Amino acid sequence: MPPPLLLEGELFPSSPGMLHRRSRRHHLMNRQIRRCSASTFFLIALTASYLSFRSFFPSSSSYYLRFGYSWDRLVRSSASPRRDSGISVLVTGAAGFVGSHVSLALKKRGDGVVGLDNFNDYYDPSLKRARQALLSQHEVFVVDGDINEAQLLARLFDSAQFTHVMHLAAQAGVRYAIENPHSYVRSNLAGLVTLLEACKSSDPQPAVVWASSSSVYGLNEKVPFSESDATDRPASLYAATKKAGEEITHSYNHIYGLSITGLRFFTVYGPWGRPDMAYFSFTKNILQGKPITIYRGKDGVALARDFTFIDDIVRGCVASLDTAGKSTGSGGKKTGPAPYRIFNLGNTSPVTVPKLVRILERNLKAKAKVIAKEMPGNGDVPFTHANISSARTELGYEPKTDLESGLKRFVKWYMSYYGDSNKGDTNPEESRQ
C-alpha cells in the first residue's frame, strides 16, 4: 500500500530548502508528540492512582459527606448543651415517633442532641423526613445511618462526648414479625449489640436509656403488670427480641459497667405517631370511608390496651436520663457496679379497642365501618395494664393525659398534617392492614 502523500513529500523533498524546513517541522512535531504522550501517560497514571485511592472507602462522596470537616462540626455543635450542666445525648431512631419528641424536648431545655436514623420504609419515610425537618428547624442534626454500622458509631463517639444514649431505634410492631422476622433480629438484636459495643468502648462511657416494651409481659395474666412479674412467655417474636434486649443489656451492665435503664412502653400514641398502629390506621380508614377490623379475644371479649400519650412518655424518658447513674467502665473494663433499672411507662387505665374507636368517631365526626374478627394468633395479647409505682417513686413519673384528650390532640395534628386529602394513602403499611 503506497504511503500517504504528505509523508512521501516529507521524506523525499523536491528541494534542499524545503528539506530543511520540512525536517525542522518534523522535529518539532516529534517533540510535540512526545510531550503529548508524556502528559497523556501522566494523566492516566494520575487517574489510576485517584481511582485506587477512592476504592479504600466504601463511597468516597458519602465518606466526605459523612466524615468531612463540616460533618464533624455539625455533630459537635448539635451535641453541645446550651445550658450549664446540660447533658449531651445521642438519640437513635430520632426520626421516629418517640425519638423525634424526645429529641425536641431535650433540645428545648438546652441539652445537646444528635440523632441517628436509617429512614427505613417500614412505614412512609416521608413522615420521618418531615420529623427530621422539624428537628432541623430546632438545630438537631440527624445523621442518616444505621445502628449496625460500627464504623459510623465509633466516629460519632469520637466526634462528640455523649453523656447519654437514648436508644429508640428498633423494628417496631407486634404483628409484622410474621411477615419479616429477620428485620427484628437485625435491628433489635444485632443493632442493639453493635450499639452497646460502641458505648462500652467509648471513653467516658455514656449512660444508656432504651426502649423495651410492654409486650414482654406476653401471656402474663396477673394485673396490673409489675416489673418483677415473670416475662418468660412472649407471644410474638417482637416481644421475644425486646425481652432478649433486656438480658443483653444486663450482660453489658454486668461485664462492662454500662449504666442501663430499660423502659417498657405501653402502646404509645399521639401527634406525629406511627401509621402502622391501630389508632392511626383507624383514623385514616374512617376518614376515607374504608372499613376497619376490630379484633376480639376469646368469647368475644374486647381487647384492651393501656394506651399512653406521647407527652407522658417523653417526661418519663427525660426523667430516666436525668436520674441515670453513671457508667463505671473505662477502656472496656468495669471499675465498679453500675445501675441497671427497668421501668413500666404506662397510663394505668386500660381502654378497650371498641371504646378507642368510639372516641375517634366523635373527634372525626364520622362513623366507622367495623368488621369484627377473632384475634388472629399472630402475636397479639388480649390486654395490657401497667403498674407504674416504681417509675412514680424513682422517676417522679405521673401520666397526665387520658385517652379522650390525647386522641383529641392526635386528631387535631392528623387533620393539620394530612388535611382531608387522605395523604395517608401512600403509606407502605397500607398493604399490611
Ligand SMILES: O=C(O)[C@H]1O[C@H](OP(=O)(O)OP(=O)(O)OC[C@H]2O[C@@H](n3ccc(=O)[nH]c3=O)[C@H](O)[C@@H]2O)[C@H](O)[C@@H](O)[C@@H]1O
Ligand atoms: O405497648 C407495646 O409494647 C407495643 O404497643 C404497640 O403494639 P399494640 O399494643 O399491639 O398496638 P396496636 O398495633 O396499635 O394495636 C392496639 C390494639 O388494637 C388492636 N387492633 C389492631 C389493628 C387492627 O386492625 N385491629 C385491631 O383491633 C390490637 O389487637 C390491639 O389490641 C406497638 O405497635 C408496639 O411497637 C409496642 O411495643
